[in-house]
Amino acid sequence: MESEEDPVKKNQIVEARARNISHNVRCTECGSQSIEESQADVAILLRKLIRDEIRSGKSDKEIYKKLEDDFGETVLYAPKFDLQTAALWLSPVLFAGAAAGVWAYSKHRQKTNVHIMALNLVRGVPLTPNEKETMLDILTPPPSQASRTSSWWRRWRGQ
Numbered sequence: 001m002e003s004e005e006d007p008v009k010k011n012q013i014v015e016a017r018a019r020n021i022s023h024n025v026r027c028t029e030c031g032s033q034s035i036e037e038s039q040a041d042v043a044i045l046l047r048k049l050i051r052d053e054i055r056s057g058k059s060d061k062e063i064y065k066k067l068e069d070d071f072g073e074t075v076l077y078a079p080k081f082d083l084q085t086a087a088l089w090l091s092p093v094l095f096a097g098a099a100a101g102v103w104a105y106s107k108h109r110q111k112t113n114v115h116i117m118a119l120n121l122v123r124g125v126p127l128t129p130n131e132k133e134t135m136l137d138i139l140t141p142p143p144s145q146a147s148r149t150s151s152w153w154r155r156w157r158g159q
Contacts (some may be wrong), residue, residue, distance in 0.1 A: 018051045021063055024077050027049075034077070114138055 022036035027043045037045040046067070053063045067075055117131050126133065 014051060014054050017054050017060065018047065021050050021060055022047055022052075024064075025067060026075050026077055028071055028075060 019036060023034050025035045026045065027033045027035050027046075029040040029042045029051035030038045033043075035046045050063060052066075053066065058066075064076060070130055073080065106132070115128060117135055121127065121135075
């Protein structure tokens, strides 16, 4: 009885390992599916190749290495982390940092310009129309919330 269960158990282990590896390998024909999900001819052949490699006694790492050597790094869903992939993954962070730096610099420059305009006013240097508009925007207080709310309330009540 044990000899009958042993091949069945080995076959189940091979199938489980093969499915696990197949879920992590991209179909070279489809691109968006794993070879486990794809029904393309190349995916079927790769699943068979993986099972044959497992039966021959190779480890998962060796199988991944063979697939990467044969089909390139893009066949794996989890490529190695090297300088090229680091640049790819970090580029959005670097771009956001650069954008934040430009924004902060422009805000700092705007505040600095306001200080310079104020000093020029004190010194008697006339402001340009653009500078006057900027100073009025900064120095004019926003309308109070209380007056807006009360007028809305009066309109609603019909007064």
